[in-house]
Amino acid sequence: MRIVLLGPPGVGKGTQGRRLATERGRALISTGDMLRDAVAKKTPLGLQAKQLMDEGKLVSDELIVGLVRERSLESDAKDGFVLDGFPRTVPQAVALDAMLAERSIKLDGVVLLTAPDDELVRRLSSRWECPVCRRVYNAQTAPSKDGRHCDDHPETELRQRADDAVETVKKRLEVYQSQTAPLVDFYRSGGRLKEVRGMGPLDEVYAALSSAVGD
Ligand code: AMP
Secondary structure: OOOEEEEOOOOOHHHHHHHHHHOOOOOEEHHHHHHHHHOOOOOOHHHHHHHHHHHHOOHHHHHHHHHHHHHHHHHHHHHOEEOOOOOOOOOHHHHHHHHHHOOOOOOOOOEEEOHHHHHHHHHOOEEOOOOHHHHHHHHOOOOOOOOOOOOOOOEEOOOOOOOOOOHHHHHHHHHHHHHHHHHHHHHHHOOEEEEEEOOOOHHHHHHHHHHHHHO
């Protein structure tokens, strides 16, 4: 199973993608998480990406494609993966198809998660993340058990992401519209797109996603 989860920031790609990958025994490849880890470790990649991420802008296609190329060759991704946050531009999608074709494999599907903008802004402003495992909580709708620490890492305090500040969220939504939304037509015209509404209880969204992905 090789799946792309597409959709605006805050729509639930991370939360639903993590569950899908875990339940299907596939690797979750989240480019945002990989970049945040690189920033935290102050690697050359992290130092290069930090400012762009803080401003809500995209890092270069070349850099991201190289990152995904390497990550998708790791052993846990051999039998399949769920891509969260990649591709984000048409050139990235073209590069992904080419990369998979080189390996004589292809995507099994692309699922677009949708939600209205005001809901996305509301969710992102109450989003908290575990800096260790990157599990995401929502202060209003899906808090951790004690509201402050990660359920899986009880010693670790949850943090808000720097790019979830209101002004940066607006920028990220603009960037999504201008650079990522064209992927909807790219995949739809290739007959590869399924749509799932990312609203309502998490379990219901997951059930719809799981059935869109198929077996
Ligand atoms: P995310 O966690 O997916 O919202 O990603 C956080 C930030 O990482 C984005 O706002 C971008 O700055 C950067 N990023 C993540 N994935 C990509 C990508 N595929 N292409 C370019 N930049 C990315």
